[in-house]
Amino acid sequence: xxxxxxxxxQDLVEAAWKLLAAEGPDASLRAIAQEAGxxxxxxxxxxxxxxxxxxxxxxxxxxxxxxxxxxxxxxxxVSPELAWSGIVHDIAALQIGTLVHQVSPGIASSEALxxxxxxxxxxxxxxxxxxxxxxxxxGLVREDVxxxxxMLGLAAITRALPxxxxxxxxxxxxxxxxxxxxxxxx
Amino acid sequence: xxxxxxxxxQDLVEAAWKLLAAEGPDASLRAIAQEAGxxxxxxxxxxxxxxxxxxxxxxxxxxxxxxxxxxxxxxxxVSPELAWSGIVHDIAALQIGTLVHQVSPGIASSEALxxxxxxxxxxxxxxxxxxxxxxxxxGLVREDVxxxxxMLGLAAITRALPxxxxxxxxxxxxxxxxxxxxxxxx
Amino acid sequence: xxxxxxxxxQDLVEAAWKLLAAEGPDASLRAIAQEAGxxxxxxxxxxxxxxxxxxxxxxxxxxxxxxxxxxxxxxxxVSPELAWSGIVHDIAALQIGTLVHQVSPGIASSEALxxxxxxxxxxxxxxxxxxxxxxxxxGLVREDVxxxxxMLGLAAITRALPxxxxxxxxxxxxxxxxxxxxxxxx
Amino acid sequence: xxxxxxxxxQDLVEAAWKLLAAEGPDASLRAIAQEAGxxxxxxxxxxxxxxxxxxxxxxxxxxxxxxxxxxxxxxxxVSPELAWSGIVHDIAALQIGTLVHQVSPGIASSEALxxxxxxxxxxxxxxxxxxxxxxxxxGLVREDVxxxxxMLGLAAITRALPxxxxxxxxxxxxxxxxxxxxxxxx
DNA sequence: GATGAATGAGCCTTCATTCAT
DNA sequence: GATGAATGAAGGCTCATTCAT
Numbered sequence: 001x002x003x004x005x006x007x008x009x010q011d012l013v014e015a016a017w018k019l020l021a022a023e024g025p026d027a028s029l030r031a032i033a034q035e036a037g038x039x040x041x042x043x044x045x046x047x048x049x050x051x052x053x054x055x056x057x058x059x060x061x062x063x064x065x066x067x068x069x070x071x072x073x074x075x076x077x078v079s080p081e082l083a084w085s086g087i088v089h090d091i092a093a094l095q096i097g098t099l100v101h102q103v104s105p106g107i108a109s110s111e112a113l114x115x116x117x118x119x120x121x122x123x124x125x126x127x128x129x130x131x132x133x134x135x136x137x138x139g140l141v142r143e144d145v146x147x148x149x150x151m152l153g154l155a156a157i158t159r160a161l162p163x164x165x166x167x168x169x170x171x172x173x174x175x176x177x178x179x180x181x182x183x184x185x186x
Numbered sequence: 187x188x189x190x191x192x193x194x195x196q197d198l199v200e201a202a203w204k205l206l207a208a209e210g211p212d213a214s215l216r217a218i219a220q221e222a223g224x225x226x227x228x229x230x231x232x233x234x235x236x237x238x239x240x241x242x243x244x245x246x247x248x249x250x251x252x253x254x255x256x257x258x259x260x261x262x263x264v265s266p267e268l269a270w271s272g273i274v275h276d277i278a279a280l281q282i283g284t285l286v287h288q289v290s291p292g293i294a295s296s297e298a299l300x301x302x303x304x305x306x307x308x309x310x311x312x313x314x315x316x317x318x319x320x321x322x323x324x325g326l327v328r329e330d331v332x333x334x335x336x337m338l339g340l341a342a343i344t345r346a347l348p349x350x351x352x353x354x355x356x357x358x359x360x361x362x363x364x365x366x367x368x369x370x371x372x
Numbered sequence: 373x374x375x376x377x378x379x380x381x382q383d384l385v386e387a388a389w390k391l392l393a394a395e396g397p398d399a400s401l402r403a404i405a406q407e408a409g410x411x412x413x414x415x416x417x418x419x420x421x422x423x424x425x426x427x428x429x430x431x432x433x434x435x436x437x438x439x440x441x442x443x444x445x446x447x448x449x450v451s452p453e454l455a456w457s458g459i460v461h462d463i464a465a466l467q468i469g470t471l472v473h474q475v476s477p478g479i480a481s482s483e484a485l486x487x488x489x490x491x492x493x494x495x496x497x498x499x500x501x502x503x504x505x506x507x508x509x510x511g512l513v514r515e516d517v518x519x520x521x522x523m524l525g526l527a528a529i530t531r532a533l534p535x536x537x538x539x540x541x542x543x544x545x546x547x548x549x550x551x552x553x554x555x556x557x558x
Numbered sequence: 559x560x561x562x563x564x565x566x567x568q569d570l571v572e573a574a575w576k577l578l579a580a581e582g583p584d585a586s587l588r589a590i591a592q593e594a595g596x597x598x599x600x601x602x603x604x605x606x607x608x609x610x611x612x613x614x615x616x617x618x619x620x621x622x623x624x625x626x627x628x629x630x631x632x633x634x635x636v637s638p639e640l641a642w643s644g645i646v647h648d649i650a651a652l653q654i655g656t657l658v659h660q661v662s663p664g665i666a667s668s669e670a671l672x673x674x675x676x677x678x679x680x681x682x683x684x685x686x687x688x689x690x691x692x693x694x695x696x697g698l699v700r701e702d703v704x705x706x707x708x709m710l711g712l713a714a715i716t717r718a719l720p721x722x723x724x725x726x727x728x729x730x731x732x733x734x735x736x737x738x739x740x741x742x743x744x
Numbered sequence: 745g746a747t748g749a750a751t752g753a754g755c756c757t758t759c760a761t762t763c764a765t
Numbered sequence: 766g767a768t769g770a771a772t773g774a775a776g777g778c779t780c781a782t783t784c785a786t
Contacts, residue, residue: 002786005749026212028776039751044778046749106354152355153362157342169338176339183369191766215760225768230761374765377770398584400755411772416757418770478726524727525734529714541710548711555741563745587781597747602782 009046011036013060016053021095025102051113058099058120065091069131080138085181092177097159100151142186153180195232197222199246202239207281211288237299244285244306251277255317266324271367278363283345328372339366381418383408389429393467397474423485430471430492437463441503452510457553464549469531514558525552567604569594571618574611579653583660609671616657616678623649627689638696643739650735655717658709700744711738
């Protein structure tokens with residue numbers, strides 16, 4: 001049954017991600033469990049507190065971000081512009097807004113969450129900074145932009161919207177990311 | 187309407203605005219009434235549904251936006267760039283994010299709210315479009331930017347954050363608005 | 373409606389008392405509200421925390437104890453023995469066991485409860501001690517018995533029993549109180 | 559039965575006893591299993607229902623009571639008073655309160671438990687009555703005291719208190735037992 | 745035999761909303 | 766008009782109990 005457990009755990013993280021992105025930070029745990037197809041108590045077994053679950057999602061998201069960076073790494077030599085744009089658009093598509101904010105100090109709803117967030121933020125910056133460096137060297141980003149600002153900006157742009165903004169104005173998110181990218185240029 | 191009634195009405199709108207900006211769309215009605223210094227039943231007398239209250243706040247915000255536009259209108263001839271930047275920064279400072287989204291079709295939590303939102307959105311566009319026209323003429327905004335996009339972009343940037351992002355990274359909001367302005371240029 | 377509210381408040385205290393005595397310290401708040409004939413939220417309006425409710429019951433019980441003392445005060449001159457026995461039996465009939473223990477330091481489930489308990493315990497001792505003094509003077513209680521011991525002893529004897537011990541062995545409580553009274557003699 | 563199985567069984571009974579005495583009748587089964595160092599499913603294998611476990615503890619306690627009686631039997635000829643007092647104090651130290659009540663008819667939470675309790679109560683009385691007889695003959699207990707009353711009285715005095723009454727008022731339990739013993743005298 | 749995983753039921757608590765004064 | 770009181774619904778969390786390995 002170890003296999004089932006791992007599968008449930010993964011399902012829970014994905015369900016939480018989905019609902020946090022879709023409904024914002026107040027998504028009900030019951031709804032998350034249901035989305036994952038498990039009982040509420042199973043959610044609690046894997047993630048004893050709401051904070052644990054959120055941090056679990058953050059970890060999952062960070063793994064996805066690394067995948068994105070690796071995927072685009074090879075394209076950098078061909079066209080830095082396309083690589084950089086692709087990276088930012090792909091990260092934006094992850095809908096990290098709600099998450100980034102929930103683990104931010106001064107915003108996080110609990111001390112534990114804030115502490116867990118500090119670690120993960122530091123880790124995230126460690127692997128974002130080299131890429132930002134590259135973008136600056138390629139003349140795609142102004143020198144005075146800091147990795148943390150960049151990340152918070154992306155978070156602001158992609159914060160969860162109930163039922164998604166795309167139904168309201170298709171392509172709005174990508175449009176906004178493009179404006180953002182242009183605004184970052186020297 | 188009695189004088190005290192009108193006063194209460196105004197207090198309620200301002201309290202609602204403040205708490206919606208500070209705590210997001212889930213601000214408690216009881217907290218709003220308390221902030222306004224009236225009983226919960228008084229809130230319901232003036233605004234029978236949550237939607238009515240939100241639309242009331244939207245009306246108030248629109249009045250403020252008009253004030254901003256008028257205030258900067260005279261400065262336009264001196265420096266279009268300063269006028270435009272001032273307008274956008276001032277509107278951003280109104281924290282309209284939560285509101286704009288709550289009355290957006292496909293996002294609004296009720297049919298009544300969505301319908302009320304459509305009217306107000308149309309009205310807002312009517313007085314925003316001339317200004318956007320001017321900004322385009324002054325070479326400050328690309329031709330293909332539509333007023334609605336602009337507004338949604340601003341909303342995305344200024345959406346409410348519990349306890350405010352400023353404690354997290356001071357000046358972040360203005361930085362983001364500047365990036366946004368730069369990104370909008372031709 | 374002030375009258376209704378007061379009535380509900382009183383009903384809640386009595387319901388809480390009854391169920392705490394009958395089911396012990398884990399009596400469900402919902403059950404208490406139902407017993408009082410009000411909704412659960414009404415209970416919370418009057419007593420925002422479980423501790424507040426328990427302390428409310430303690431206050432009610434103390435008032436009843438004072439009534440008992442006053443009622444028997446006049447009989448003291450006729451027969452100290454009967455007065456003393458009547459007092460102790462009547463207090464025992466109040467089923468104070470669960471309450472006394474719940475507000476005892478080191479046992480109380482919360483800091484607030486313990487603090488509220490300390491005050492009330494002191495108050496209780498203030499009006500119990502004169503009576504105990506009288507009982508000692510009448511040769512009914514040994515000199516080395518302290519009021520606090522007496523009270524805890526009574527509490528131990530009358531602690532809540534699910535569905536009542538009387539169905540198990542009728543008269544057992546009074547028998548035990550009599551044994552207790554005899555054991556306290558010089 | 560395997561050796562380790564028997565060991566687990568014994569560990570479970572002791573853990574249950576300890577926690578029932580310390581936390582009262584609502585001690586969690588999970589906590590008991592953990593205290594015994596086994597998985598929750600192992601507890602259920604040995605004791606399919608909560609009632610079975612409680613009856614198991616009762617059996618264990620009865621064995622201990624017999625030990626106590628045997629241990630003090632020889633001292634009876636030397637000093638009946640010391641023997642009797644030692645017996646009652648030692649039994650009181652077993653904290654039987656919670657158990658006795660849980661298996662009492664009219665109080666027991668299930669039919670099975672009540673039925674199991676009746677048998678054990680009868681058995682207990684069979685080996686308590688001779689001792690009570692001896693105590694009466696030695697003039698230590700009044701003739702009209704029945705063994706069942708005696709036992710219920712002891713149970714009332716020693717019922718479990720969360721975290722123990724001893725932290726509240728050291729020596730209170732022994733004081734109360736002494737009062738009880740005195741109260742039983744002719 | 746032993747174990748951890750899964751589950752629904754039930755309690756505590758808060759909120760939007762209605763009602764009586 | 767204004768107010769506090771009352772209410773049920775819904776979410777967070779824990780526990781006893783069953784199941785698959």
